[in-house]
Amino acid sequence: MAKVRIHEVSKNIGVKSTELLALLEPFGSEAKNHMSTLSDMDMNIILEHYTRLYDNGSDINELLRSLRPVKEEAATDAKEDGKKETNIASGEEAAQKAEEPAKPKHAPKEPRYVDTRANVVDLEKFEDAEKIEEMAPEVKDTITNKQKIKKGPKHRDQVKREPFFAKPQEKKKEKIQVSIPDEIVVGELAERLKTSPNDVIKKLMMAGVMANITQTIDFDTASLIAEDMGAVVTREIIITAEDRLFNDVEDTTEQLLTRDPVVVVMGHVDHGKTSLLDTVRRTNVAAGEAGGITQHIGAYRVEINGRKITFLDTPGHEAFTAMRARGAQVTDIAILVVAADDGIMPQTIEAINHAREAGVSLIVAINKIDKENADVERVKRELSEQNVLIEEWGGDTVCVEVSAKKNINIDTLLEMVILTADMLELKANPNRNAKGTVIESKIDKGRGPIATVLVQNGTLKQGDIVVAGTSVGKIRIMTDDKGNKIKSAGPSVPVEIVGLSEAPEGGELFYVVEDERAARNVVEARKQKIKDESVKAASGVTLDDLFAQISQGDIKTLNLIVKADVQGSVEAVKQSLEKLSNEEVKVKVIHGGVGAINESDVMLAAASNAIIVGFNVRPDSGARTTADLKKVEMRMYRVIYDAIDEIEAAMKGMLAPKYKETVQGHAEVRQTFKVSSIGTIAGCYVTDGLISRASKIRTVRDGIVIYEGAIESLKRFKDDAKEVASGYECGISVEKFNDIKEGDVFEAFIMEEVER
Numbered sequence: 001m002a003k004v005r006i007h008e009v010s011k012n013i014g015v016k017s018t019e020l021l022a023l024l025e026p027f028g029s030e031a032k033n034h035m036s037t038l039s040d041m042d043m044n045i046i047l048e049h050y051t052r053l054y055d056n057g058s059d060i061n062e063l064l065r066s067l068r069p070v071k072e073e074a075a076t077d078a079k080e081d082g083k084k085e086t087n088i089a090s091g092e093e094a095a096q097k098a099e100e101p102a103k104p105k106h107a108p109k110e111p112r113y114v115d116t117r118a119n120v121v122d123l124e125k126f127e128d129a130e131k132i133e134e135m136a137p138e139v140k141d142t143i144t145n146k147q148k149i150k151k152g153p154k155h156r157d158q159v160k161r162e163p164f165f166a167k168p169q170e171k172k173k174e175k176i177q178v179s180i181p182d183e184i185v186v187g188e189l190a191e192r193l194k195t196s197p198n199d200v201i202k203k204l205m206m207a208g209v210m211a212n213i214t215q216t217i218d219f220d221t222a223s224l225i226a227e228d229m230g231a232v233v234t235r236e237i238i239i240t241a242e243d244r245l246f247n248d249v250e251d252t253t254e255q256l257l258t259r260d261p262v263v264v265v266m267g268h269v270d271h272g273k274t275s276l277l278d279t280v281r282r283t284n285v286a287a288g289e290a291g292g293i294t295q296h297i298g299a300y301r302v303e304i305n306g307r308k309i310t311f312l313d314t315p316g317h318e319a320f321t322a323m324r325a326r327g328a329q330v331t332d333i334a335i336l337v338v339a340a341d342d343g344i345m346p347q348t349i350e351a352i353n354h355a356r357e358a359g360v361s362l363i364v365a366i367n368k369i370d371k372e373n374a375d376v377e378r379v380k381r382e383l384s385e386q387n388v389l390i391e392e393w394g395g396d397t398v399c400v401e402v403s404a405k406k407n408i409n410i411d412t413l414l415e416m417v418i419l420t421a422d423m424l425e426l427k428a429n430p431n432r433n434a435k436g437t438v439i440e441s442k443i444d445k446g447r448g449p450i451a452t453v454l455v456q457n458g459t460l461k462q463g464d465i466v467v468a469g470t471s472v473g474k475i476r477i478m479t480d481d482k483g484n485k486i487k488s489a490g491p492s493v494p495v496e497i498v499g500l501s502e503a504p505e506g507g508e509l510f511y512v513v514e515d516e517r518a519a520r521n522v523v524e525a526r527k528q529k530i531k532d533e534s535v536k537a538a539s540g541v542t543l544d545d546l547f548a549q550i551s552q553g554d555i556k557t558l559n560l561i562v563k564a565d566v567q568g569s570v571e572a573v574k575q576s577l578e579k580l581s582n583e584e585v586k587v588k589v590i591h592g593g594v595g596a597i598n599e600s601d602v603m604l605a606a607a608s609n610a611i612i613v614g615f616n617v618r619p620d621s622g623a624r625t626t627a628d629l630k631k632v633e634m635r636m637y638r639v640i641y642d643a644i645d646e647i648e649a650a651m652k653g654m655l656a657p658k659y660k661e662t663v664q665g666h667a668e669v670r671q672t673f674k675v676s677s678i679g680t681i682a683g684c685y686v687t688d689g690l691i692s693r694a695s696k697i698r699t700v701r702d703g704i705v706i707y708e709g710a711i712e713s714l715k716r717f718k719d720d721a722k723e724v725a726s727g728y729e730c731g732i733s734v735e736k737f738n739d740i741k742e743g744d745v746f747e748a749f750i751m752e753e754v755e756r
Contacts, residue, residue: 004043007034013050023049179236180222187213189222193231203228245467245518246511251429251457259428260301260492261421262310262330262454264360266351267337272367275404276337277311280414298440298452299494300481304414309421310454310492312439330437330454330507333361333420335413336388340366340374340401344382346593350600352386353591357608361420363398364390365413370403428491433512434460438468439494441503447477449503453510454494460512461488465519466500468510470530472523473500558585558651559610561601562592563617565704570594573615573640580648587647596703597623597634606630613643616705618698618747621688636661638708659751665689665726669744673731678713680738681731684746692723695748697734701741710735711748 010017017034024031029042038046178192186204190197190213197213203225204211211217217225223233265273280302299312312331334355338348355362366379380390380399389395398416402409434455441451451468453460460466462478476499480486489495501523504510513519560577564570570592580587590608591601597612597619603626605612612619612627612634619627619634627634637643671683684691691697691714698708714721715731724730732746 003037005034006031006036006038009038009046010034013046020046176231177234178226178231179234180219180226181236181238182219183216184219184222185214185216186211189217189226193226193229195229199229200225242522245513245515245522246435247433248435248511251432255429255431256427257430259426259490260308260310261332261417261424261426262312262492263333263335263417264312264331265335265337266355268339268342268345268347268351271337271339271342271345271348272404273337276335276365276367276402276410279404279407279410280311299454301493302414304411304418307418308492309414309417310494312454312494329358330439330456331358331360332424332426333363333417334358335417336362336364337367338364338379338383339368340376340379341368341371343375343379344386346595347600349386349593350591350604352388354604357590357604361424362388363400363413363416363420364388366399366401367404369401370406370408376401426492428457430459430490432458433514434458434464434489435509435511436460438504438506438508438510440506443503447498449473449500450496450498451500451504451510452494452496455489455491457491458512459488459490460493460495460497462486464512465514465516466497466510467513467519467523468500468504469508470523470527471500471502471504471508472516472519474516475499556585558587558647559605559608560587560589560647561605561610561612562589562615563597563601563612564592564594564615565617567594569615569640573613573643576640576644577613577647580644580651582651585651587651596620599623599626602626602630602632602634605632611635613637615640615643617703618700618705620703638705659753661749662752663689664695664748664750665691667691667724667730667732667746667748669740669742669746670729672740672742674738678733680740681713681733682740682744682746683729684732685729686724686726688726689748690723690725691730691732691746691748692750693721695750697732698747698749699734699737699740700745700747701743706739707734707737709737 006017006020010020021031021033024042024045027041027045029039029045030036031038031042176194180189180192186200187197190200193200201211201213204217204221207221207224209217209221219235223235226233265277267273281300299310301308301310303309334351336348336351336355338344352362364383366376368374369376380393383390383397383399384393384395388397390397390399392399398420400409400413400416402413404410435458436454436456439452439454441449444450449471451471453468460475460478462475464475466473466475475497477497478486478489479496480489481494486495562570562573562577564573574589574592577587578589590610591604593601596617597614599620599622601612602619602623604610606626610632612632614634614636616638618636623634626632635643635646665686666688667684667686669682670685673681673683675681691711693711693714695711696708697711699706712733712735713731714724716724716728721730734740734746
């Protein structure tokens, strides 16, 4: 179509140029003023709009007819420039005629056509307003945003049509529906999206994820990529054989009933844990029963004011940690026993940290208040230093002063347990299949595997089929804590069961199931999984792979356990390391203590996925063995700044160790000899590994490193030796160190270069 200006069209249809500009503006037109030329699309919009407004008194025929001279003008302009002025003049005359009062005209004598892109307009179609209204569907006015109502009678053969001047709309492409599980291989994701794996890999690279076709990505990453490629994502929930078998559905509020609390007693050695438990048991023995009560299982129930409490008789926090390491949240309340004459001790601090990490409510029982040198206020002050504020000091921890030996305030302690339980609002549903935790197990020569279990939900009945870890079986005999045979046990009740195929490990969850065959299949699958995982050596957190795990989002908190030779070092190290926390990872010291690294520290590290940091201390043999088994990393330092630098470097991904310490062996000093020209010579027995002449050596006394240096001489009898193996005796002198005593341990080690 020839180019037409705004002011020319405005004159033709009797409206202001500003009105046309306002009409075209929402459609992104380039027309800015009355001299702007109109594009084909602009003309389509104007024609469609004013066609629908035909009944406003304007004559559409005049509008369409006026366009022809403009078109002829453009054609003439291409041939002869001199005739251009004449054509424009004739166009102006036509515009002046159009400004005169318009009268509706009907049925022109001959058809006239206007070329608007691919559309051809037949003037016969505009004979009257009714025909126009029939052709135009019920659409909204683009200026006034009001609904136009069709006028005139509908023809019975009328067919619904698109707007006459509207641009044909492209058919929308339907979005792909895709379901994605928690983890998916890149190749499978591409297959589900019906696209090339290369396209998916490119999208992953753009999102900062480097993965090939065989690698696995998580749901969040996969869903972002799928949505970016125009797919509608739903989460795929994979129901395993275990899910179908156990059917562990949530209970409704109406189904839940109040249950009894489960309590564990913790504290330092000789602070009165056993005495307290014995006193609690004796006060609950029926009158006339002689000589106390036989303890059949590792848990028992006591009654106070008509309410029952379940006590777990475990060997302190070690078993408590072992259960938590297996994901079992067994206890609701922990009673911390502290001796009034002794105060806070290392194991007391460990117990506090274990209870805090497990998130259980803590009740402090200050024991031995009957002793002459008892100092209750000192205990309360020391508790506050461990961030355990008792209620009397404005905190929220219940504290009861007791004497287990003289049975003072034991009832008050039990009442506080009941009160704390009421505040916790402990509930369970007794009317379903039982679920709970294995407390301990053993194999009896006569009865076979026996397991002590704590029912946590539902009701356990004789004859039920039970799955616990890799053990399965039907309950033949069930006894309570007093040795009585019972038929059923509800929530918070500890029982001993006979009938399992093998002794399950402590901390394993048990479920009652309906289908024995399916249960045996699940157990076999579990055994196979354990076997497969043992092939892939599971590893805990190490400083070497810390940055990689942080980058993958696996670690948000770096848990540390600090052991040092003196308490001042523990506090200094703890504060310095916790200051390293940043936006990506928080450094948290979950336990700090004085002395050698022991097995309890390693168990806590395993349960909390922590790294052990030692200053001038060494691990004992039990701790080393357990650390190797549990894949717990232990880092030993002599200088605090080395630890800070290493952990900070690991967090930033800059850890590049040049050397690694390898312990070669240990030798125990059995006797010492003083030689004037040489110094002190230690007569030693090599307990493990070997002692080499080239080894570095450190002297360890009661778990504390007192010296580190080189071996000056190593002898077997009177002869020099290159190395002495385990089980042999030798003589060792240390360079520049003579303060050697019987009972000291020499630890031989070498520094090996590690490839970067």
